[in-house]
Amino acid sequence: MVSITVDNMSELMAIAAAWSHWDRPLPPSVPRRVALPQTLRPSLALVIQGVRRCGKSVLMRQLAARYDVPQTHTIFLNFEDPRLIHQLAPPLLDALVSGFRALRPEAERALFLLDEIQQVPGWERWLRAQLERPTADLFVVSGSNATLLSGELGAALTGRHLTLELFPFDLAERRLLNPEAGLAEHLRDGGFPEPLQTPDAEALLRQYFHDIVERDIRERVGARSSRPIRQVVQMAYEAAGSELSLRRLAGALGLATDTAGVYLDAAESAYLLFQVPFFAWSERQRAHRNRKVYPVDTGLRRVVVAPGTDDRGKSLECAAHLALRRRFGPVSYWRGEGGEVDFVVQQGKMVRPVQVSWDGPQPRHERALESFYHHYPQAEEALWVTAETFAELDAGLAPLGRG
DSSP states (O other): OOOOOHHHHHHHHHHHHHHHTSSSOOOOOOOOOOOOOSSOBTTBEEEEEEOTTSSHHHHHHHHHHHTTOOGGGEEEEETTOGGGTTOOSHHHHHHHHHHHHHHOTTOSSOEEEEETGGGSTTHHHHHHHHHTSSOOOEEEEEESOTTTTOHHHHGGGTTSEEEEEEOSOOHHHHHHHOTTOOHHHHHHHOSOTGGGGSTTHHHHHHHHHHHIIIIIIIHHHTOSOSHHHHHHHHHHHHTTTSEEOHHHHHHHHTOOHHHHHHHHHHHHHTTSEEEEOBOOSOHHHHHTSOEEEEESOHHHHHHHSOTTOOOHHHHHHHHHHHHHHHHHSSOEEEEETTEEEEEEEEETTEEEEEEEOSSSOOHHHHHHHHHHHHHOTTOOOOEEEOTTTHHHHHTOOOOOOOO
């Protein structure tokens, strides 16, 4: 059990002050185009999830102004701060709340921004207790893992949170940073915010990849080496947009199929990639088909895969997947006797096929759609994503996730 004394509570407030910008203005940042709730409520936490370095911390800092909370009544703390490593337990969270309330007794409500909260064991039950208390305080938490709210502890927050997925910049956000940015430039560079503003972009992206594999995957699965994990992700990135045979991938790397599957699932949990299932109403049919895999960012994929794999058509498909996921949530693909439908999206009972082609519809796309409509005659009219229409798809906002 961690013991919080008066001395280390003062130290905790000093650490929080360094993160919270109480005595200096926030640095300028690009407003994120995300579907935030109209208001924050003391009984409902906002949970922000996304890949490391995609801008979760910046978005959290933007929330004080968005919800009209004075910056001095807002406390921000990143729990990956090395000064906290020996105190990561619920008593640290209690000390953070009580220390800030003592520091700001005039605040009718305080906004607590708790970054990388997964570093604190038992945080879910602690947060549930905060949300059930009759105070006006507001809580926003973030994490770099999609399993942040899975399992027994995650069940503690059922009905007590809204989840928002954050991704690297889309094209519209990129143009807020650089109005002259074109589609080809966006596909080449990707959307991680900091690399877009430094001449060392490729080196920084490679470091991001290394950090995610090491800190968010290897440590989680307990692997001795990060090398086979990197190889699994690299092969998945190279195969982006194609069906991925887990057995073949494992065989190529000399891994057990189950081990390769664990690594791939962990990479998805870390938001490094997304596995897209086959579309069918039957779970049995979905389970028996290979999945397609897409990267979280086209710029990251470019620096990770082998040289010579730059393909604008495949990059457009990868970017279209992200745009569709932002707008519709998780998507599927379909393949029949007539060929492949790149994506299938759903909203309620609505089903719509999506075809992606840089130059526009090709005969193979039409044949695949004809086959799809034979199996699903009630499906909506197909959505075509091309170099000319991508920006229109990209401009759509994602619905807010449910608790």
